[in-house]
Amino acid sequence: MTDTAWLGTACPRPSETHRNAAEARQNTLTKPPGSLGALERIAIQLAALQETERPCADNVQIVLFAGDHGVTAQGISAFPSAVTVEMLRNFASGGAAISVLARKLDARLEVVDAGTLATSEVAGVVTDKPCHGTRDFATTPAMTPDETAFAFDTGRRAVARTVDRGAHLLIFGEMGIGNTTSAAAVAAALLGKAANDLVGAGTGLDSDGIRHKARVIDAALDLHGLKAPDVPAADVLMKVGGLEIAALAGAIVAAAQSRIPVLVDGFIVTAAALAATRLNPSCADWLIYSHRSSEQGHRLILEALDAEPLLDLKMRLGEGSGAAVALSVVRLACALHGEMATFAEAHVSESL
Ligand SMILES: Cc1cc2ncn([C@H]3O[C@H](COP(=O)(O)O)[C@@H](O)[C@H]3O)c2cc1C
Numbered sequence: 001m002t003d004t005a006w007l008g009t010a011c012p013r014p015s016e017t018h019r020n021a022a023e024a025r026q027n028t029l030t031k032p033p034g035s036l037g038a039l040e041r042i043a044i045q046l047a048a049l050q051e052t053e054r055p056c057a058d059n060v061q062i063v064l065f066a067g068d069h070g071v072t073a074q075g076i077s078a079f080p081s082a083v084t085v086e087m088l089r090n091f092a093s094g095g096a097a098i099s100v101l102a103r104k105l106d107a108r109l110e111v112v113d114a115g116t117l118a119t120s121e122v123a124g125v126v127t128d129k130p131c132h133g134t135r136d137f138a139t140t141p142a143m144t145p146d147e148t149a150f151a152f153d154t155g156r157r158a159v160a161r162t163v164d165r166g167a168h169l170l171i172f173g174e175m176g177i178g179n180t181t182s183a184a185a186v187a188a189a190l191l192g193k194a195a196n197d198l199v200g201a202g203t204g205l206d207s208d209g210i211r212h213k214a215r216v217i218d219a220a221l222d223l224h225g226l227k228a229p230d231v232p233a234a235d236v237l238m239k240v241g242g243l244e245i246a247a248l249a250g251a252i253v254a255a256a257q258s259r260i261p262v263l264v265d266g267f268i269v270t271a272a273a274l275a276a277t278r279l280n281p282s283c284a285d286w287l288i289y290s291h292r293s294s295e296q297g298h299r300l301i302l303e304a305l306d307a308e309p310l311l312d313l314k315m316r317l318g319e320g321s322g323a324a325v326a327l328s329v330v331r332l333a334c335a336l337h338g339e340m341a342t343f344a345e346a347h348v349s350e351s352l
C-alpha cells in the first residue's frame with residue numbers, strides 16, 4: 001500500500017516581505033500605477049513566491065501526464081481511446097501542439113505515461129503507471145485505493161525529477177481520451193453541482209452527445225455516492241477520476257511543497273487543481289491560472305477557485321497548451337517588472 005500522508009504536508013507561505021517590496025516597486029515604475037493590470041498582479045505574486053524583488057520565468061519545465069479511461073466504453077468522446085497512445089508517439093517525435101510550443105518557448109517537455117493502455121514503453125516517454133487505463137466508472141470505481149495512491153506518487157516523482165533542474169515555474173499538461181468526462185465528474189462531485197453544469201463538447205461531441213455525457217456522469221455520481229457533501233477528494237478521484245488526473249493533483253501539491261509555482265492549464269488541469277486544493281488547501285497560493293478554456297464547465301471551476309485567468313483565446317485542447325501560450329505573457333510581466341525604469345531613474349514627474 002502506497003502512503004498518501006505526504007499530500008497533507010503544508011506548503012510554504014508566500015513571502016509578504018517580497019510581495020510588499022514588489023508592489024512598492026511596481027508603483028515606482030514609469031507608468032500610471034495599476035496600468036499594467038494583471039501583469040502587475042502576476043509579477044507581484046511571483047515575487048512573493050520566488051522570494052525575490054525581480055521574479056523570473058525563464059527556466060520552465062512542462063510535464064504532461066497521459067492516461068486512458070474505461071468510461072470511453074460509454075461513448076463519451078468523439079475520438080477513440082487509441083488516440084491517447086498514438087499521441088504519446090507524436091509528443092515524443094515533436095509533432096504535437098505542446099511539442100511545438102515547448103520548442104518555441106525553450107521549455108523542457110517531459111511526457112509521463114501515468115496509465116495509458118500502452119503495453120510496452122514508448123520511446124522518449126517516462127513510464128510510471130500502476131495499471132493500463134482505469135475501469136469504466138459507469139459500473140465500478142475507476143481505480144483501487146492503491147492505484148490512486150500510486151498515481152499521486154507518479155505526480156510527486158515527476159516534480160522530484162525537476163527540482164534539481166532549478167525550474168522557476170512548472171506547467172502540467174494532460175492527454176487522455178475521455179478525460180473531460182472524468183474531469184467533469186470530479187468537479188461536479190467536489191463542487192456539489194449537476195453534471196449538466198460541467199460537461200462540454202470535449203474533443204467535439206454534438207449536443208446529443210453532451211447530453212448523454214451528462215447522463216453518464218449523473219448516474220455515476222449516484223452509483224458511487226458522490227452527491228453527498230464533503231466526500232474526500234481522494235475518494236472522488238478514485239471513483240470517477242483518472243490516473244493522469246490523480247497524477248496531476250499529486251504533482252500540483254508536490255510542486256507547491258517544493259516552492260515551485262504552477263501555471264495552471266485548462267479544464268482538466270484546473271479540475272485536478274481543484275482536487276489538489278481539497279487534498280491540501282495550502283497549495284492554492286502557488287497556482288497561477290493561465291487561460292479560460294472554451295470547455296463549458298471551466299468557468300464554474302475557475303469561479304470556485306476564485307481564479308482570474310490571464311487569457312481567453314477560446315482554446316480547448318489541453319496538453320498544457322493554454323498555459324504554454326500564457327507563459328509568454330508571464331515572461332513579459334517579469335521583464336516589465338524587472339527592467340522598466342523608475343520615475344527617479346528616468347527623471348519623469350510623478351502623479352500630482
Ligand atoms: C488528436 C487529439 C489530440 C489531443 N490533445 C489533447 N486532447 C484533449 O482531448 C482529450 C479529452 O477530450 P474527450 O474527453 O472528448 O476525449 C484529452 O486527451 C485532451 O488532452 C486531444 C484530443 C485529440 C483527439
Ligand SMILES: O=C(O)c1cccnc1
Binds near residue numbers: 202265266267316
Ligand atoms: O480545456 C481543456 O483542458 C480541454 C478541453 C477540451 C478537451 N481537452 C482539453
